[in-house]
Every structure is written in structure tokens, then in C-alpha cells.
Amino acid sequence: MSAHDHDHMPITNGHEPAAAMRARALEELLVAKGVLRAEEIRAGIDWLVSRTPADGARLIARAWVDPEFKQRLLADARSAALELGLDPGPSPVVVALENTEVVHHMIVCTLCSCYPRALLGPPPAWYKSLPYRSRAVSDPHGVLAEFGLEIPDDVELRVLDSTADIRYLVIPRRPPGTDQLSEEQLAALVTRDSMIGVAQPSAPALA
Amino acid sequence: MTYRVGEPVTIATRAHSGHHRTPAYIKGKTGRIERLHAAFRNPETRAYGDDGLPEMPLYLVSFERSDLWPDTPAGGSHRIYVDVFEHWLEEPK
Numbered sequence: 069m070s071a072h073d074h075d076h077m078p079i080t081n082g083h084e085p086a087a088a089m090r091a092r093a094l095e096e097l098l099v100a101k102g103v104l105r106a107e108e109i110r111a112g113i114d115w116l117v118s119r120t121p122a123d124g125a126r127l128i129a130r131a132w133v134d135p136e137f138k139q140r141l142l143a144d145a146r147s148a149a150l151e152l153g154l155d156p157g158p159s160p161v162v163v164a165l166e167n168t169e170v171v172h173h174m175i176v177c178t179l180c181s182c183y184p185r186a187l188l189g190p191p192p193a194w195y196k197s198l199p200y201r202s203r204a205v206s207d208p209h210g211v212l213a214e215f216g217l218e219i220p221d222d223v224e225l226r227v228l229d230s231t232a233d234i235r236y237l238v239i240p241r242r243p244p245g246t247d248q249l250s251e252e253q254l255a256a257l258v259t260r261d262s263m264i265g266v267a268q269p270s271a272p273a274l275a
Numbered sequence: 276m277t278y279r280v281g282e283p284v285t286i287a288t289r290a291h292s293g294h295h296r297t298p299a300y301i302k303g304k305t306g307r308i309e310r311l312h313a314a315f316r317n318p319e320t321r322a323y324g325d326d327g328l329p330e331m332p333l334y335l336v337s338f339e340r341s342d343l344w345p346d347t348p349a350g351g352s353h354r355i356y357v358d359v360f361e362h363w364l365e366e367p368k
Binding site: 160161178179205206207208209219221224225226227228229230231232233234 | 296297298300312313315318333335337340343344347351352353354355356357358359360
């Protein structure tokens, strides 16, 4: 029996992947047992897909132009996001980690796909892949080299495995030659991957 | 919170058949406390419909790469930082 007043076959294209079938079965059970309403599930999915890395980029650009804001971001990224009118999401603690001349951070979730979705949007497919999840902790230099990022020997590399309730966000280094750019122009340089710690921000376009 | 920043801790090796958030690659390994996050509901009971109370303290623990994978040559040195609940932490022997 479906949630409304008649039985019917599920609406699919006939080639539904196993994971999608499992998700749909779970969704139907949750609704049938009264745990969630279908509208709540739809609203949750709408929220997830509406998030983009532009929100994270606004935080980073503000931190680059305002040292006091950067200190507040490092102390409590959730409050800093709220200060800019951004939605930091359901995670009670968001931690921002600053890349410097001597320290580089990168983020992984070896157990599943924990990710600061509220500020970065849905994680890229590679972030959820087994090769990234296993190699990011055991051979991060090799992984970063495949992303085109060389970490010099004198830079301390820190890999954050987000295994619990904390969500991590990297504050990448501000690119050289950007002194004249506005906060908005700076935000356009902050890529998703640079906030995961697998890339540097984009270089500014030559004037 | 029982442990302090900078203190060495060893991750418990005890068997745990159900859902838990302590990755296998750090079990039995010794690292050091980097941050005291806060207390959070226990995912080991929440996963089965329980309320996850009492909340358990959560720490950020860091490990030297060579302590986790001593036999694997690395492209460089790095440290791994993992969030671990207090009931998985032990004093090093």
C-alpha cells in the first residue's frame, strides 16, 4: 500500500540502481511507519541540493580581508557563518583550519562521507570513493600530487579524518597578487577543492 | 573531560561488533590529544534507535604516519587527526 489512496508500481525508468531501490524502500518504510512525512524527506533533499560552495567561499574571502573575522572563524566557524547570515547546517560544531606557509590541512571521512555540506554543498563523487578515503590517510602526498598539488618537505601536512559530529573546513592561503581585489572578487577565487584542502584557490585573472 | 591537550592516549583494541565510529586503522595505536571538542550523543546506541544518552566526550587525537603504517614507505611525513570518543581512549601502557 502506498502512502496515498491507491496501490501502484513505483515510478521508475525501469533501470533503477540497487542503491536507489534501497533508498526508496527505506523512504517508503519511514513514511509508512510514521517516522517521517514525505514532505519532510523532500524538504531535506531540497535543502541538501540547494547548498553550494559559494557560502564557504564567502567565509574564506571575509577571513582574508578581515583578520578579526578570521580569528572568530577559527574560534567558532558556526557562529562566524551565522554572523554573515549563512546557514551552518545541523552539525553542532564546525571547525575551520587555516593553511599557512608551514601547515597544510586536508579533509577526509574514511568511514563514510562526512562533509560540511551546509557550507560546501554535496560532496564530489571522488570524496566518497574508496580510493580517496583510504589513500588520503595513508598516502596524502600521493593523492595531492594527483590533484596537481605538491606539498614541500618543510610544510607540515595534516590529514583530518572526520569520524564524528565535527565538520571541518579548510581556510586556504590567499593567492599572491590579490591585494587590489574586492571581497566579492576574492570569493570567486575560492574553489570547493581548496576548502577540502586538495587544491589551492584559483589564481587571479591578469588585469 | 578526562584527558588534556598534549597527553598521549592509546586507542582501545576491544572487539565491537555493532556500529561504531572508531576506524580500525587507529585501534591499538598511540597518539596525542589535540583538542577537547565537547560531549555528543553516543553513535553506538543512537544507530539502533536509542537516544544516545549519556553524551560522551569527543576528542581530536593525532597520530604520526609512521606509527600507523610502519611498513609502508611514504611520499613524505604527515600526521593524521581523528575524532575519537572518550570510551575508546586508554592510557598508554
